[in-house]
Amino acid sequence: MSNIAAAGAFPLGDHTVNRMGYGAMQLAGPGVFGPPKDRLAALTVLREAVASGVNHIDTSDFYGPHVTNQIIREALHPYPNDLVIVTKISARRGEDGSWHPAFSREELTQAVHDNLRNLGLDVLDVVNLRSMFDLHHPVEGSLEAPLTVLADLQRQGLVRHIGLSHVTPKQIAEGRRICEIVCVQNYYNLAHRDDDPLIDDLARGGIAYVPYFPLGGFTPLQSSTLSDVAQRLGVTPMQAALAWLLRRAPNILLIPGTSSVAHLKENLAVSELVLPDDAIVTLDAISREHVQ
Numbered sequence: 001m002s003n004i005a006a007a008g009a010f011p012l013g014d015h016t017v018n019r020m021g022y023g024a025m026q027l028a029g030p031g032v033f034g035p036p037k038d039r040l041a042a043l044t045v046l047r048e049a050v051a052s053g054v055n056h057i058d059t060s061d062f063y064g065p066h067v068t069n070q071i072i073r074e075a076l077h078p079y080p081n082d083l084v085i086v087t088k089i090s091a092r093r094g095e096d097g098s099w100h101p102a103f104s105r106e107e108l109t110q111a112v113h114d115n116l117r118n119l120g121l122d123v124l125d126v127v128n129l130r131s132m133f134d135l136h137h138p139v140e141g142s143l144e145a146p147l148t149v150l151a152d153l154q155r156q157g158l159v160r161h162i163g164l165s166h167v168t169p170k171q172i173a174e175g176r177r178i179c180e181i182v183c184v185q186n187y188y189n190l191a192h193r194d195d196d197p198l199i200d201d202l203a204r205g206g207i208a209y210v211p212y213f214p215l216g217g218f219t220p221l222q223s224s225t226l227s228d229v230a231q232r233l234g235v236t237p238m239q240a241a242l243a244w245l246l247r248r249a250p251n252i253l254l255i256p257g258t259s260s261v262a263h264l265k266e267n268l269a270v271s272e273l274v275l276p277d278d279a280i281v282t283l284d285a286i287s288r289e290h291v292q
């Protein structure tokens with residue numbers, strides 16, 4: 001079994017979590033909609049992750065919808081004391097699986113209660129407000145109104161900590177004037193590095209940065225440079241891409257998503273992989289190439 005503590009730990013709210021975590025989105029059906037093909041396999045992945053030391057799981061009630069949270073509950077409830085489950089709100093799914101903003105007070109309040117019920121919790125550890133001005137790209141616009149609602153729900157004791165997702169530095173600054181922001185979850189990986197300055201800024205503030213699509217998401221990372229480095233080191237390209245993220249900044253928490261125990265084990269094994277400096281330099285150049 002991998003020693004995932006080797007990758008280090010970082011504060012997330014009032015817990016310190018292992019930097020190698022797990023993202024549960026892949027546990028829903030195709031298109032993050034409906035049930036998975038193999039529910040037992042999904043339960044097994046979650047149990048294997050926690051048995052291996054993962055104590056940070058990312059999810060949302062809009063995965064499925066409801067499906068992923070219900071699988072997490074079935075697999076892991078009652079939860080270990082050190083497990084931090086991070087969820088996100090502000091979207092709803094259409095009957096065809098489409099994604100829509102759900103930013104009203106009623107929708108946000110409902111979403112928090114849905115997450116509590118489906119996860120079987122009295123309080124949610126961390127809730128990310130996911131900006132929905134545009135599904136695919138962070139777009140400027142005030143998040144004051146929905147964040148104020150979430151801060152109210154926090155004051156009511158339903159939410160312990162608040163984070164932001166799919167946001168710009170300006171929105172983070174606005175958010176920090178409204179409530180404490182413990183993490184930011186944005187699209188970032190070896191090939192998609194728009195947030196480089198933001199990551200360093202957040203690191204200085206002790207705020208966790210959680211890259212989503214760390215392996216490229218629905219379009220897995222592909223680059224001959226990445227493959228060459230991986231081959232030289234005797235690892236897979238995905239392992240090299242995760243190891244690069246671990247080296248990138250100390251506040252980066254990883255949540256690679258997989259529905260496969262074999263991939264989970266490969267991903268967790270990265271905790272013990274330290275990339276040599278020359279590999280980092282070579283991989284750094286990938287963002288300047290055309291990849292994906």
Ligand SMILES: NC(=O)c1ccc[n+]([C@@H]2O[C@H](COP(=O)([O-])OP(=O)(O)OC[C@H]3O[C@@H](n4cnc5c(N)ncnc54)[C@H](OP(=O)(O)O)[C@@H]3O)[C@@H](O)[C@H]2O)c1
Nearest residue numbers: 023024025058165212213214215216217256257258259263
């Ligand atoms: N805030 C947001 O807007 C947002 C958006 C998207 C995702 N997220 C969160 O971020 C987490 C991670 O993102 P993601 O799951 O979409 O993308 P990802 O981690 O970049 O990639 C997942 C894809 O990579 C494959 N994979 C995983 N490990 C692999 C390995 N070792 N070798 C080869 N292929 C591998 C998975 O397939 P298999 O299942 O076959 O392994 C899946 O197709 C999600 O689980 C979710 O919690 C947040």
